[in-house]
Amino acid sequence: MIEGLNHFTVIAEDYERTMAFYTQLLGLENGPRPDLGFPGAWLYAGGRAVVHLYADRAVPAQRAGVIDHIAFTARGLKQVKARFEASGTPFELRRQAGAGTWQLFCHDPNGARVELDFDRSESD
Numbered sequence: 001m002i003e004g005l006n007h008f009t010v011i012a013e014d015y016e017r018t019m020a021f022y023t024q025l026l027g028l029e030n031g032p033r034p035d036l037g038f039p040g041a042w043l044y045a046g047g048r049a050v051v052h053l054y055a056d057r058a059v060p061a062q063r064a065g066v067i068d069h070i071a072f073t074a075r076g077l078k079q080v081k082a083r084f085e086a087s088g089t090p091f092e093l094r095r096q097a098g099a100g101t102w103q104l105f106c107h108d109p110n111g112a113r114v115e116l117d118f119d120r121s122e123s124d
Helices: 015-025 077-087
Strands: 008-011 029-031 040-045 048-054 070-074 092-095 102-107 113-118
Touching: 015 029, 015 040, 015 048, 015 077, 077 102, 077 113
Parallel strands: 008 048, 070 113
Antiparallel strands: 029 040, 040 048, 092 102, 102 113
């Protein structure tokens, strides 16, 4: 029945920092968004809006809720790692047991845990 993940939405406590994290650090592109009657953004990967940002909502007291993290398939591990290091954004890099997939874990400016998965053939 389910064909895939459409998008996830982040309540941006600091809209500018959140935009910079997802666009400058992770490389998503700010793109078209219909007039929904409130401020925000749709961020695209591969021509699809995968992250929606709310710019007008208060962050709930229980920030993460029951969702532990969101994961993206990524490429360019060395370059991404260098961007994280240059920006001073903390991250954890590890290799998945068995599959060998590289997993980079970090948090966005609002506390959402983000995972970037890189092919096992990439080097760190």
